[in-house]
Amino acid sequence: MVYIPGTEGKKAIGWRTDIDGLPTNEEAGLPFASKHKGAMHACGHDIHMTVALGLLEYVLQNKQKNNILILFQPAEEGPGGEREMYDNVIEPKYKVNEFYALHDSPEWEPGIITTKVGELFAGIAAVKVDFIDTPGHGAMPHMTRDPLIAAASFLLEVQTLISRNLNPFDAEVLTFGTINGGTAANSVAKSCELTGTLRIGSKESLEFSKKRILDIAQGVAKAIDVKVNVEIYDAYSPVINSPEITNKFMNWMKSRTDFKFQEAPITMTSEDFGYILK
Amino acid sequence: MFWLGVGGKEKGISLHSSKFSPDESVIVPAVKLVGEYISNL
Numbered sequence: 001m002v003y004i005p006g007t008e009g010k011k012a013i014g015w016r017t018d019i020d021g022l023p024t025n026e027e028a029g030l031p032f033a034s035k036h037k038g039a040m041h042a043c044g045h046d047i048h049m050t051v052a053l054g055l056l057e058y059v060l061q062n063k064q065k066n067n068i069l070i071l072f073q074p075a076e077e078g079p080g081g082e083r084e085m086y087d088n089v090i091e092p093k094y095k096v097n098e099f100y101a102l103h104d105s106p107e108w109e110p111g112i113i114t115t116k117v118g119e120l121f122a123g124i125a126a127v128k129v130d131f132i133d134t135p136g137h138g139a140m141p142h143m144t145r146d147p148l149i150a151a152a153s154f155l156l157e158v159q160t161l162i163s164r165n166l167n168p169f170d171a172e173v174l175t176f177g178t179i180n181g182g183t184a185a186n187s188v189a190k191s192c193e194l195t196g197t198l199r200i201g202s203k204e205s206l207e208f209s210k211k212r213i214l215d216i217a218q219g220v221a222k223a224i225d226v227k228v229n230v231e232i233y234d235a236y237s238p239v240i241n242s243p244e245i246t247n248k249f250m251n252w253m254k255s256r257t258d259f260k261f262q263e264a265p266i267t268m269t270s271e272d273f274g275y276i277l278k
Numbered sequence: 279m280f281w282l283g284v285g286g287k288e289k290g291i292s293l294h295s296s297k298f299s300p301d302e303s304v305i306v307p308a309v310k311l312v313g314e315y316i317s318n319l
Binding site: 011013015022024025026027028029030040042043044047050051054055057058059062064066068098100101102103104105106107108109110111112113114115120121239241249252256258259264271273277 | 279280281282283284285286291292293294295296297298299300301302303304305306307308309310311312313315316317318319
């Protein structure tokens with residue numbers, strides 16, 4: 001983190017970049033590719049860092065009237081480094097009036113800047129549903145309670161959250177990416193766990209969805225006669241751009257000739273910069 | 279927060295791909311853009 005006092009210092013402007021890597025081998029063949037096996041600055045973090053370093057050089061070479069805080073933030077990809085940095089360092093020590101950040105995107109051609117007022121990135125809740133009960137021999141199902149049947153039923157039933165419960169004009173996604181249970185083809189498993197991600201915009205929809213997932217899991221468990229544990233926790237806040245600051249930025253962008261501005265759609269990816277904007 | 283278009287030397291490769299390589303010529307203009315915006319606040 002770098003703090004540069006301004007000549008007037010009436011307000012402070014923050015700029016944030018993420019600096020963490022992902023557990024991936026870089027195979028782009030670039031001269032500046034990661035030299036560390038199994039680690040690279042993917043998800044655009046290399047560009048984000050480079051722009052932030054360039055900005056630091058710029059503000060050191062061009063005196064600023066405002067105080068400038070440039071935040072090089074770890075753990076964007078998890079487990080939420082923004083919260084740690086903001087709560088423990090930035091908020092107690094610095095009074096930042098406006099905070100900015102960019103995310104690069106291959107979806108947009110070079111020379112295009114795009115954003116919108118309001119929600120730009122979705123918030124995330126992580127979901128874990130674990131059906132558990134009585135294992136046993138596959139030839140004696142009457143002596144068991146089968147969590148795999150419950151998991152299969154739940155996975156289908158919970159699809160109605162998006163297709164039948166939520167407003168189709170709201171952007172929401174629920175994806176279960178793992179399902180694990182059982183150890184042998186001829187045995188009824190002791191448990192079956194599903195993990196998923198809920199991508200959602202408004203706090204109201206999030207709370208509603210959490211309750212529906214819990215209700216559906218408990219309903220299925222009752223119907224199949226097994227036990228269930230459900231854990232849902234908020235992972236990342238949505239990125240919600242303030243109207244005042246974003247309109248100011250967009251109006252300024254529209255006056256530029258070196259970049260072209262376009263209004264952005266909401267995206268279902270997430271960004272823990274949402275914690276600062278919250 | 280805003281998106282900075284960086285295209286890609288090869289189409290259809292996502293940001294999380296090990297093979298993603300952006301058009302890095304956008305970096306210097308982006309720094310100038312952000313620097314001038316912040317100076318203007």
